[in-house]
Amino acid sequence: MQHSIWTWVGFNAFVLLMLALDLGVFHRKAHAVKPREAAIWSVVWVVLALLFGAGVAHFMGRQAGLEYVTGYLIEKALSVDNLFVFVLVFSYFGVAPKNQHRVLFWGIIGALVMRGAMIAAGAALIQKFHWIIYVFGGFLVFTGVKMAFHDDDEIHPERNPVLRLASRFLPIDYGDHGEKFFVRQQLGTSGKTRRAATILFVVLLLIETSDLLFAVDSIPAIFAVTRDPFLVYTSNIFAILGLRSLYFLLADLIGRLHYLKYGLSAVLAFVGVKMLLADIYHIPIALSLGIIAGLLTLSALASLVFTRGAEEGEEKTAEVPAVSDPEREEAGGVVAD
Numbered sequence: 001m002q003h004s005i006w007t008w009v010g011f012n013a014f015v016l017l018m019l020a021l022d023l024g025v026f027h028r029k030a031h032a033v034k035p036r037e038a039a040i041w042s043v044v045w046v047v048l049a050l051l052f053g054a055g056v057a058h059f060m061g062r063q064a065g066l067e068y069v070t071g072y073l074i075e076k077a078l079s080v081d082n083l084f085v086f087v088l089v090f091s092y093f094g095v096a097p098k099n100q101h102r103v104l105f106w107g108i109i110g111a112l113v114m115r116g117a118m119i120a121a122g123a124a125l126i127q128k129f130h131w132i133i134y135v136f137g138g139f140l141v142f143t144g145v146k147m148a149f150h151d152d153d154e155i156h157p158e159r160n161p162v163l164r165l166a167s168r169f170l171p172i173d174y175g176d177h178g179e180k181f182f183v184r185q186q187l188g189t190s191g192k193t194r195r196a197a198t199i200l201f202v203v204l205l206l207i208e209t210s211d212l213l214f215a216v217d218s219i220p221a222i223f224a225v226t227r228d229p230f231l232v233y234t235s236n237i238f239a240i241l242g243l244r245s246l247y248f249l250l251a252d253l254i255g256r257l258h259y260l261k262y263g264l265s266a267v268l269a270f271v272g273v274k275m276l277l278a279d280i281y282h283i284p285i286a287l288s289l290g291i292i293a294g295l296l297t298l299s300a301l302a303s304l305v306f307t308r309g310a311e312e313g314e315e316k317t318a319e320v321p322a323v324s325d326p327e328r329e330e331a332g333g334v335v336a337d
Contacts, residue, residue: 003230011234015112015241018048022105032097038248045242052238056231066285067226070292071235074225074271077264077296078218079239080257083247085210093203099179103200104244106181107207111240114212116233118219123229133275136220140272143217147265162209163202171196217268224271224278225288258306263299267292 049072057065090100125132166172173196177183181204185196222232270291274283 007230011237015237018241019105019109033101033245033248035249038245041245042242042249045238045245049235049238049242052234056234063285064226064228064231066289067228068231068235070225070285070289071222071231072239073289073292073296074221074267075218075236075239076242077267077292078214078221079243079246080260080264081214082207082211082243083250086207086247089203089206089210093199095200095203099200101244101248102179103204103207104247106204107211108240108244110204110208111211111215112237114208115215115219115236115240118215119229119233119236122219122223123227123232126223126227133223133278136223137272137275137278140217140220140224140268140275142272144265144267144269144272147268148262162205166197166202166205172202173198220275221268221271224275225285257300257303259299259303260296261299263295266295266299270295 050069053065053068053072056068086100086104089095090103095103122136171185171194173183173185175183175198177198177200179200180198181201182195182197184193186193219232219236222235226232271288274288277283
């Protein structure tokens with residue numbers, strides 16, 4: 001589907017305007033993002049995304065609107081994996097809460113550029129080589145199955161090859177420099193200085209590379225829903241724009257989403273099968289949207305119910321009072337150690 005160059009320019013101008021307002025007005029001063037603020041921004045981004053979807057449905061038709069919403073839901077769900085990485089990396093490097101928003105802001109800028117390039121490349125490949133959809137479909141099914149049966153191993157940021165490469169070619173200052181990405185580093189007593197990266201820049205590199213890896217799964221998944229590059233791009237971008245506020249809103253709940261990976265793996269496998277069957281049977285987009293939403297909802301609810309039951313069990317165990325030996329003797333009871 002062809003779109004005017006002004007459609008692309010207008011959308012990207014809107015995105016840049018919102019980002020400028022975000023960093024230049026609402027977060028001009030570094031501060032820890034509170035749950036209430038995160039909730040407000042989460043609602044703002046979701047409402048903007050849905051309003052844009054309504055506009056797509058009005059000007060491009062109901063089918064295009066459903067494709068956009070389905071793509072947005074897929075990308076939003078798969079981006080939850082990024083949140084786990086955010087929590088781990090920020091904790092490992094001890095990034096102060098007030099500086100986390102700045103890292104994520106510039107991380108989002110890098111993600112927009114990288115994903116735009118990947119979407120353009122994917123669209124060109126599918127247009128020129130139709131058989132590539134079977135490669136994408138098979139890859140998504142494989143990734144979904146692997147995610148379901150893969151044990152959650154601990155991630156080690158210090159082993160990241162990008163971090164090792166940066167440490168080799170870029171001087172790093174490990175001091176606390178607030179929200180700065182680069183500083184001037186004193187070289188002994190000579191009075192000379194050199195430009196050095198801070199820990200915050202290292203964290204930014206790790207977040208950018210992790211997003212690139214996750215995009216390898218999520219972008220082909222959206223191409224299973226729609227072949228329109230504009231819908232793929234806009235649904236992807238709106239999901240990424242709301243990722244920061246979603247992180248600050250759900251940071252405390254991330255550890256409870258044990259079963260979400262099974263929902264995500266099922267979604268990847270489903271869209272992979274949908275892509276493999278594209279030339280044989282077209283699964284209606286409304287049905288696809290319902291299946292994806294159902295899988296994600298069930299896995300999220302199962303996670304919350306399971307962890308809540310486990311926490312209540314731990315609380316009851318903790319509430320049992322310890323009985324001292326004299327009290328045991330007085331009661332005449334025998335307790336086995």
